[in-house]
Amino acid sequence: DGGITQSPKYLFRKEGQNVTLSCEQNLNHDAMYWYRQDPGQGLRLIYYSQIVNDFQKGDIAEGYSVSREKKESFPLTVTSAQKNPTAFYLCASSTGRQGLETQYFGPGTRLLVL
Amino acid sequence: EDQVTQSPEALRLQEGESSSLNCSYTVSGLRGLFWYRQDPGKGPEFLFTLYSAGEEKEKERLKATLTKKESFLHITAPKPEDSATYLCASPLPRTQGGSEKLVFGKGTKLTVNP
Numbered sequence: 001d002g003g004i005t006q007s008p009k010y011l012f013r014k015e016g017q018n019v020t021l022s023c024e025q026n027l028n029h030d031a032m033y034w035y036r037q038d039p040g041q042g043l044r045l046i047y048y049s050q051i052v053n054d055f056q057k058g059d060i061a062e063g064y065s066v067s068r069e070k071k072e073s074f075p076l077t078v079t080s081a082q083k084n085p086t087a088f089y090l091c092a093s094s095t096g097r098q099g100l101e102t103q104y105f106g107p108g109t110r111l112l113v114l
Numbered sequence: 115e116d117q118v119t120q121s122p123e124a125l126r127l128q129e130g131e132s133s134s135l136n137c138s139y140t141v142s143g144l145r146g147l148f149w150y151r152q153d154p155g156k157g158p159e160f161l162f163t164l165y166s167a168g169e170e171k172e173k174e175r176l177k178a179t180l181t182k183k184e185s186f187l188h189i190t191a192p193k194p195e196d197s198a199t200y201l202c203a204s205p206l207p208r209t210q211g212g213s214e215k216l217v218f219g220k221g222t223k224l225t226v227n228p
Contacts, residue, residue, distance in 0.1 A: 042218035100146045101214040105157035
């Protein structure tokens with residue numbers, strides 16, 4: 001079955017530590033996205049990538065970094081510079097074609113700070 | 115400012131009691147609208163894409179409609195398994211070759227009691 005997988009489901013970060021969240025898709029989609037979801041707030045865009053080896057900052061990119069070395073993978077690193085990392089992180093993908101595109105989401109990773 | 119506002123924030127219904135959720139948006143240049151369902155601790159599940167004002171789409175007990183300023187998600191004779199948070203998202207104007215960027219509402223949490 002085609003879909004988006006995220007791992008781990010839960011992640012614990014210690015003070016000053018960088019952690020990496022995994023996102024993999026087998027939908028053959030070109031575009032991938034990372035969102036952050038906090039209670040009572042809408043999803044906010046962190047980074048997005050339209051094609052391999054290219055990515056752009058979203059609305060809240062500070063304290064995060066990404067890479068896009070393969071079409072299927074778009075890992076997100078939460079760095080120690082992100083002072084309030086506790087949130088639910090969602091990865092999404094879309095075909096990357098022109099016109100109105102539907103984004104499909106993975107199951108999410110919940111990041112907690114120890 | 116591009117905004118998406120959902121109301122009410124929370125809605126409690128008895129099983130079989132029909133109602134509607136509202137999504138209003140101020141994003142310029144209507145390109146369409148998305149509806150998602152999100153269960154606790156999971157990623158959003160795609161429900162509908164509405165492409166133009168006047169369009170309607172149905173899926174089981176759900177019917178989504180779109181006008182030039184708002185969208186409604188009508189729930190007919192809901193069941194307890196319809197309990198979830200429903201999110202709407204409006205696409206921003208898209209540049210040639212650019213990615214599809216969405217503005218999300220904060221969601222409506224629907225609870226259907228048996």
